[in-house]
Amino acid sequence: MTGFLICGGNIEDYNFYKNYAQNADLIIGVDSGAYHLKAMGLKPHLILGDFDSIEKEIYDYFSNMGIDVRKYPVEKDETDTELAVDYAMAKGCSKIIIAGGIGSRFDHTLANVFLLKKMLDKGVEGWIVNEYNQITLINEKIKIKKDREIKVSLLPLSDAVDGISTKGLYYPLHDYRMEIGPTRGISNEFEYVKDTDDFAEVSVKSGLLLVILARDK
Numbered sequence: 001m002t003g004f005l006i007c008g009g010n011i012e013d014y015n016f017y018k019n020y021a022q023n024a025d026l027i028i029g030v031d032s033g034a035y036h037l038k039a040m041g042l043k044p045h046l047i048l049g050d051f052d053s054i055e056k057e058i059y060d061y062f063s064n065m066g067i068d069v070r071k072y073p074v075e076k077d078e079t080d081t082e083l084a085v086d087y088a089m090a091k092g093c094s095k096i097i098i099a100g101g102i103g104s105r106f107d108h109t110l111a112n113v114f115l116l117k118k119m120l121d122k123g124v125e126g127w128i129v130n131e132y133n134q135i136t137l138i139n140e141k142i143k144i145k146k147d148r149e150i151k152v153s154l155l156p157l158s159d160a161v162d163g164i165s166t167k168g169l170y171y172p173l174h175d176y177r178m179e180i181g182p183t184r185g186i187s188n189e190f191e192y193v194k195d196t197d198d199f200a201e202v203s204v205k206s207g208l209l210l211v212i213l214a215r216d217k
Helices: 014-022 033-040 056-064 080-090 106-121
Strands: 002-006 026-030 046-049 068-071 095-099 125-129 133-138 141-145 151-156 160-167 176-179 199-203 209-214
Touching: 002 014, 002 033, 002 080, 014 033, 014 095, 026 033, 026 080, 033 046, 033 056, 046 080, 056 068, 080 095, 080 106, 095 106, 106 125, 106 133, 133 141, 141 209, 151 160, 151 176, 151 199
Parallel strands: 002 026, 002 095, 026 046, 046 068, 095 125
Antiparallel strands: 125 133, 133 209, 141 199, 151 209, 160 176, 160 199
16 A cells, blocks of 8 residues: 655646556645645545645635545644654555655755654655655665666665665675765666666665665756
């Protein structure tokens, strides 16, 4: 079961996200992400948040559609996005995709990255996506479909990540230890040896590794 969360961060191309929505089993609008949902013409299963950043018109728009709208206090311990992640996991989502989770507030963006750890701890595959980045967190391995426009960056989220090995990347790593500080893992590329070689792999023995698939604007 896949959950698709739309937050209020930067979104440039609404068409880019419609494929994610079409393949989702659960769509949640997170606070001002309701504006994005309305612009895309999407009907979510739920909208939640403290609604400190949306107008009553938008709130009423979805309420009048019969959408489940849940309002939380402004003063709380969790971000609206964390509440949405918790809801999606409680509903049984094994994969959660966060859109609109990268915005002008770096603190919120970084907090969303930390939510990948919360999801991983529960055995949930988490992604943060926008038009230029796909971000996930691994503690074992991942298979990645190759794309000539994509750069692959590997960054430790724990103090150290041990036993990093890659297949199908131009700059290979073999049982490598990566620590927070150095930037060696930035901007790798896919290696193309055979036309049928469509996937690359990244694996780790211990630690938490961010895998960022990035394309230039």
